[in-house]
Amino acid sequence: MFSIGEFASIGRVSVRMLRHYDEIGLLVPARVDPHTGYRYYSGGQFAVLGQILAYKELGLRLEEVTRVVCGDVDGDALHELLVRRRAELARQLDLDAARLRRLEAHLRLLRGESRMSIITTELKGLPSLHVARATATAAGFGSANISPVIGPLFDRLHRDLVRAGVRPDPLALASYEASASGDGADVLVEAAFPVPDDVSDGDGFAVVDLPAVELAVTTIHSGPMSTIDDSWRELLASIEEHGYEPAGVCRELYLVSKPEPQESWVTELQQPVSARTR
């Protein structure tokens, strides 16, 4: 028989741990003095402690360890438990490896130039959206080409929606894509407003579901459209630096826009990406 202090020191665990394991029924002392409440452990319990620590080290939760050690799971169930844990661990490893790569990319950027804005880039999924959409064509990328097209396009779309009795969302969405049809430089411009589910095509607009995007790099641009090209350039540089590549049509989500002056506009730039395969 070992007192809790002896058992803990030989077993290289803390006394508190043993008390905790007693409390949750994972490792109950072989004998508890009914008068003093002192816990006494048998030599054979070192083997049980060893099992517990081994399973715990593999990352099982104590409740799972309890079931395994008490023999409540047979070989197959144990196998399944460990296979599940392996999958979890593998996923965790992948995520952490990606995190580490991003962290290192970030440190490289910190040591280099533009230190402030780049940090705000984020990696996330984008939900699908039910929108009313209108399209036009611009002569190229860049706000100089886009602005004269997208502004009137939004105004017209908004007017058409109101005329059709639709109350559009205050959010607005624009997307840009190199045109496949026209000559090389043309850009297909789309303006869209999220609308309720029951709205369908109308005069001057089509209603579509924009599909969700699994992975996109995004950043927030605060201020007028005249400086948004800089934000786009930073976003694309960040994508490059972090080991991704653009995979889909880029979008601008206007979080704060029309009634306000352009100085207080807030826009989220969204670029779908995939991991770079090289």
Place this chain on the structure above:
Amino acid sequence: MFSIGEFASIGRVSVRMLRHYDEIGLLVPARVDPHTGYRYYSGGQFAVLGQILAYKELGLRLEEVTRVVCGDVDGDALHELLVRRRAELARQLDLDAARLRRLEAHLRLLRGESRMSIITTELKGLPSLHVARATATAAGFGSANISPVIGPLFDRLHRDLVRAGVRPDPLALASYEASASGDGADVLVEAAFPVPDDVSDGDGFAVVDLPAVELAVTTIHSGPMSTIDDSWRELLASIEEHGYEPAGVCRELYLVSKPEPQESWVTELQQPVSARTR
């Protein structure tokens, strides 16, 4: 101005998160209605939210994120924070990779034969010990060779200690090493008892500090010495299977022994190891 619900849904976070961030001073709403307590966020706060999520994703704690986002840390301090975080992450990755390897080795063993005892093997460090020691030589490894030597050796050592006025620990330690001097098969056998720090060499024993071991694989053997060879074989197989190799003298720590009958003895087998370099 955005209500908390709008801000949460556009920012793709939960309302509860925003309330929490308000509570800890990480992201305080631009305006709080003094009458209703309603929180309102400005468009500009999307950029702050983006920063927060980006740093959080790298694994910083919210308290650290708060300091960074509030501008309480300059570029150098931020750099240091991220470097520290990188070290943590790298360590975590190493540990998890090792865990995954052990998990897979364990699954291989589960699919194979001996399923029960092998699981109890554990990887841990061993502390240094202050012991009184006596030595002898056996004709080879295996309990058939060792038992006739180690038994009397312990008895004699115990007697010599008592005679010298030392009250030895109930624990006993044995170690075995192929002898460098005699002919090839000889084994150097050491018996030792932990003793108080102030004890020094005496008649029939030497007092030494056994050094700590950084990494060892251990297992618990319950029962008589006649079956301990099986446990050693399993332990060595497990070492092999898990990608380690023996690196040092193996030891047996007798947790329960002498006054009891051998059937209830409990022994920890300890084999120092290092990662296999192949």
Place this chain on the structure above:
DNA sequence: TTGCTCCTCACGTCACGTGAGGTGGC
């Protein structure tokens, strides 16, 4: 009598999720 070991609460950790119970504007 002084240490030593043991005991039982009970709070704190970290970043929220999840009700419970209630209120104000359309």
Place this chain on the structure above:
DNA sequence: TTGCTCCTCACGTCACGTGAGGTGGC
């Protein structure tokens, strides 16, 4: 009046660490 959104507590999570305050045997 019925929904809807918002509010403020407050408990639960996971595996213990860390006191606080007290007791029994050498």
